[in-house]
Every structure is written in C-alpha cells, then in structure tokens.
Amino acid sequence: xxxxxxxxxxxxxxxxxxxxxxxxxxxxxxxxxxxxxxxxxxxxxxxxxxxxxxxxxxxxxxxxxxxxxxxxxxxxxxxxxxxxxxxxxxxxxxxxxxxxxxxxxxxxxxxxxxxxxxxxxxxxxxxxxxxxxxxxxxxxxxxxxxxxxxxxxxxxxxxxxxxxxxxxxxxxxxxxxxxxxxxxxxxxxxxxxxxxxxxxxxxxxxxxxxxxxxxxxxxxxxxxxxxxxxxxxxxxxxxxxxxxxxxxxxxxxxxxxxxxxxxxxxxxxxxxxxxxxxxxxxxxxxxxxxxxxxxxxxxxxxxxxxxxxxxxxxxxxxxxxxxxxxxxxxxxxxxxxxxxxxxxxxxxxxxxxxxxxxxxxxxxxxxxxxxxxxxxxxxxxxxxxxxxxxxxxxxxxxxxxxxxxxxxxxxxxxxxxxxxxxxxxxxxxxxxxxxxxxxxxxxxxxxxxxxxxxxxxxxxxxxxxxxxxxxxxxxxx
Amino acid sequence: xxxxxxxxxxxxxxxxxxxxxxxxxxxxxxxxxxxxxxxxxxxxxxxxxxxxxxxxxxxxxxxxxxxxxxxxxxxxxxxxxxxxxxxxxxxxxxxxxxxxxxxxxxxxxxxxxxxxxxxxxxxxxxxxxxxxxxxxxxxxxx
Numbered sequence: 245x246x247x248x249x250x251x252x253x254x255x256x257x258x259x260x261x262x263x264x265x266x267x268x269x270x271x272x273x274x275x276x277x278x279x280x281x282x283x284x285x286x287x288x289x290x291x292x293x294x295x296x297x298x299x300x301x302x303x304x305x306x307x308x309x310x311x312x313x314x315x316x317x318x319x320x321x322x323x324x325x326x327x328x329x330x331x332x333x334x335x336x337x338x339x340x341x342x343x344x345x346x347x348x349x350x351x352x353x354x355x356x357x358x359x360x361x362x363x364x365x366x367x368x369x370x371x372x373x374x375x376x377x378x379x380x381x382x383x384x385x386x387x388x389x390x391x392x393x394x395x396x397x398x399x400x401x402x403x404x405x406x407x408x409x410x411x412x413x414x415x416x417x418x419x420x421x422x423x424x425x426x427x428x429x430x431x432x433x434x435x436x437x438x439x440x441x442x443x444x445x446x447x448x449x450x451x452x453x454x455x456x457x458x459x460x461x462x463x464x465x466x467x468x469x470x471x472x473x474x475x476x477x478x479x480x481x482x483x484x485x486x487x488x489x490x491x492x493x494x495x496x497x498x499x500x501x502x503x504x505x506x507x508x509x510x511x512x513x514x515x516x517x518x519x520x521x522x523x524x525x526x527x528x529x530x531x532x533x534x535x536x537x538x539x540x541x542x543x544x545x546x547x548x549x550x551x552x553x554x555x556x557x558x559x560x561x562x563x564x565x566x567x568x569x570x571x572x573x574x575x576x577x578x579x580x581x582x583x584x585x586x587x588x589x590x591x592x593x594x595x596x597x598x599x600x601x602x603x604x605x606x607x608x609x610x611x612x613x614x615x616x617x618x619x620x621x622x623x624x625x626x627x628x629x630x631x632x633x634x635x636x637x638x639x640x641x642x643x644x645x646x647x648x649x650x651x652x653x654x655x656x657x658x659x660x661x662x663x664x665x666x667x668x669x670x671x672x673x674x675x676x677x678x679x680x681x682x683x684x685x686x687x688x689x690x691x692x693x694x695x696x697x698x699x700x701x702x703x704x705x706x707x708x709x710x711x712x713x714x715x716x717x718x719x720x721x
Numbered sequence: 722x723x724x725x726x727x728x729x730x731x732x733x734x735x736x737x738x739x740x741x742x743x744x745x746x747x748x749x750x751x752x753x754x755x756x757x758x759x760x761x762x763x764x765x766x767x768x769x770x771x772x773x774x775x776x777x778x779x780x781x782x783x784x785x786x787x788x789x790x791x792x793x794x795x796x797x798x799x800x801x802x803x804x805x806x807x808x809x810x811x812x813x814x815x816x817x818x819x820x821x822x823x824x825x826x827x828x829x830x831x832x833x834x835x836x837x838x839x840x841x842x843x844x845x846x847x848x849x850x851x852x853x854x855x856x857x858x859x860x861x862x863x
Contacts (some may be wrong), residue, residue, distance in 0.1 A: 370802040622804065712830070
C-alpha cells in the first residue's frame, strides 16, 4: 500500500506544492509580527489588553504546539524572520560559511535556556514592550547572522524557537521524505541539496536546495527540517513527498542521518533533548504557587537576596541536577541489566535520552494548550480595545472582556491526556531502543526508563494541578 | 521588483509602508484617549490580599484643591498579569464625599493590575492603573 502523501492531496497538496506557498504563510506571519511589535511598543502596558503579549504567549505558543502535534513543523515553514532575511540577502548575499567548530547545537541549547531564563526573570509574559523587543531581537539576529553566513545558519545552529520545533517535531505525524528511493539512486544532479541551477550559468541558483544540509535520500526523521519545501521545489523528478509516519519512531533509529550523523554520537543533540524535556516541567512549574515557595526557600538557604541567583539555582536543579540524577541512575541500571553489552553508562544515557522527548512534548502541549484553550477568545476584546485606542471610538464594539475560552477545570483532563500520551510515546521509544540494543532482555532494560518517564509524567500532572500564581506586572510604579 | 520569482509592485510596497507608519502614529501614546490628571486614591481592604477573599477597593476622588469630586461613573477592571485570562470588571458605587467603592473577588494568587476608568460629570476622563499582589502564602499589597 502506498503511504499517505499529503502533497498528493487535491487541494492542500496542490497548495503546498505551489512555489509561493511558503512566502504566503510568511507574509501572514510577518503582518502578525508587525502588529505584535507595534502594539507591544505603542499599545497599553497591561499585558492581557495588549496584542503583543496575547498573540505571542497565548496564541502563537499554543498553535505552534498544535501544528507540531497535528501535522509538522509548519511554524518554521512560515517563519517571518527568514522572509526578511531573504529580502536582505537579495541586497547583500552572504559569503562566509558557518565555522566548522560551531556546527553543533551547544550554542542553541545555551540560547534556549537563556530565553527561558529571561522569560521567568523578566516576566516577559507581563511586558508588552519587552515582548516586542524580543521579537525584534529575533528578526535582528536572523538577519545579521544569515547576511554573513550562507545556508540557514541561524535556524540550524542558533534559533531557540527552531530548536524547540526540531525537538518537538520528532513526534509529528508528517515527514518530508523520498517517494521512490530507486529514483534517487540514478539521480546525478542532487538538486534537493545543491539547488536547481541555470543550465547556461551553473553558478546561478534558480531554486535553492535544503539550506540545512539535509540530503533527502539519506534524511531520516524531522530533526533540523524546517518544512520549507525547498527540496520539493528543487527535485527534478517530483520524488519528494510529505508522508505520514509513526510519530517518534525515528528516535530509535541508529542509522547515520544526513546533516546530523548518528544520534548516539551527538552529545549536543542529546543535551537538547534533555533540556527540552526538563524545561517543559520547569516552565510549567514556574507559574504555580509552590514555585514561589521553592524560590523563597532557595533564597533563604543560600542566604542571598537576589532573585536572579535563586532563579538560576532553580534552573541548575531542574536542568542540571535532576536530569543527571534521573538519567544517570537509569543508564547505570540499564547498563547493569544489559551486563555492559550496551556500552558504557554514558553511551546508554546518550542513546535513551532521546526517548524522553515525547513526554516532554506532552508537557509542553499540556501547558501551552492550557493557555490557548482557556484564552483563545481573549484576542477579540483586545482587538476591540485596540480599535478604541486607535480611533477613539468603539469601531468594533465595546470590548467583550468576558470572552475567554474553556474553563480551566474542563481543560485539565485534556492536559492529563496529553501528558499520558507523551509518556506512552516515551515508553514505546525506550522499548524499541531496548529491542534493538538488548534483544535478549528488552523489557528489563526498559524498566529504569519507564520509571523515569512515569516520575516525569507524575511531576507534570501534579504541577498542572497546582493553583496558578503568576508573578510580574508590566507596569511602572 | 521581483522576490523568489514573485513580482512585487513597488507602489503597493510604498502603500504598505505608509499604512504601517499610520498605524504607528494612530496607536501611539499621543493618540490615546486623553486622560485627565485626576488620580483616584485607592485603598484595598483587607490590606493583605488573598486569593478568593472578598476585597473592597475604596476610591477617593479629589480635585487639585482637595475638594471631593462627586457624580463620577467609575469602573474597576482587575487584570491578571498573564494574558489570556478574563478580567474582573466591577462598577464602583458612590458612597458620598467623593468616595466610591468596588467589591472584588480576586480569584487567583499572583500579580494583578487594577485599572480604574471613568468619567466625571463635566466630561473629564479618569484612567489610572496600579498593581496589587494577591497571595495564598504570604499576603501583602503594594
């Protein structure tokens, strides 16, 4: 049976194959980003009444996770930073290649943590101007980096949102891949990665290939794929499809993958997987009442008065001590169960770390989904209020502030469902890894990772059942 | 102008830039509804706020010579600091001598923004915001 290929679907498929499909999504998101920046800088200081904070922290984050779970990395497809960068590159094409020694995810992992820290420390959700500046900083960084370095250097090696999307997209049900491998075996041009060139002037690229260095015949999974569809446009044989696939199965693959290598040899990618998973818990925990108790306790214990210090300590515990303890213990046990046939403890840790991503996605989805579902309609009164600010009269009616979304109580079962689904995904991936690496004792080898997954899921459910306690107001005085 | 094979009309681009400029000016601070410098003096009772506990906001309006301002129509909007939550909107009741009262039930612990809006009988507008911290652990008010 032929696998489901969305690009062959009548309307959606045709649209996705349209040359300007990506640009059209980017233009929409660029307009929204402009609204976010303008209202953030010039609109009201009250976060729930400002489009910058509402659209960014309620709708964008929530819809991003929904898209990743339901389809794939379509928010990278529509990234407006790349649209502006592309316009800039028409004026000043980049000439340098991203330095070889920086071709890892380490800086990106650091930036991902830095953005999360800034979010908590500066209470970005409560600050419309700061949210606007954050968006501008993304535009500026993507523009500056990619005007110097070729390819998608910013996306692949730096962008914190990109890394979030890459990690989460491993559970997406869609993947860009080759339709008929035999066709690729006879292909001489390799346009999917090199780009299509003018026959008369081979130096001129008429359609770029994959900017992230993913060669389709050996591409496995969604890691580093921005769903830009450049490969689809470039392939002269129309041999690339957007295929349905079992979510997260790619995490158990041992093969070398194009543009990435072998997952078991990528400590930086494993670190991204671990930080992604544990940051999901930290980010959700930080908005609850017990988090403030913990932070106050940390301040007291360390004898300090600085909020930055206690928050940094919380980050070190959540993103350093906890993962090292959980993963280290589980890896040591699995190594012992496998009688060291699986390699050293660090090799086992590296191999199984990726299995935690699905439960991490479940927690992110439960958290961001909560804000989206409970606040989906809040954008309407905010737009009405903005119209009053702009035109000094209720052009769109008086703000319907009572319009919000689902009751938090009604969302909780959905949150638990998402976490359980993620936990089941993690268990399945861990078992598949065990089946591949320790075929004689797969169940027993999986047990430590099952315990870690259950503990993480339990912490997540407990966290999301806590009363919310949002600190930080974007108001002077 | 051509971009990724897509022809862009330069006049359309110019129009977009003009519209963006108008939007900036239109929603800029200078264009917002003019607020009279009358600042209500607000007292919250109890002084230490806790989630779910009834709170009374007492608003005192005076002119520059400290004479009470009566007959105002005031509304208190209580916003949670995180976007995506419904604000609490309460109409203040006049108690006499320029004193108004609004009863609130702040349902969630955390930081709240209380915005007082309204109009005096002579048409002057009031728009003032302040923050309040609601706690379930260690209550206090700013």
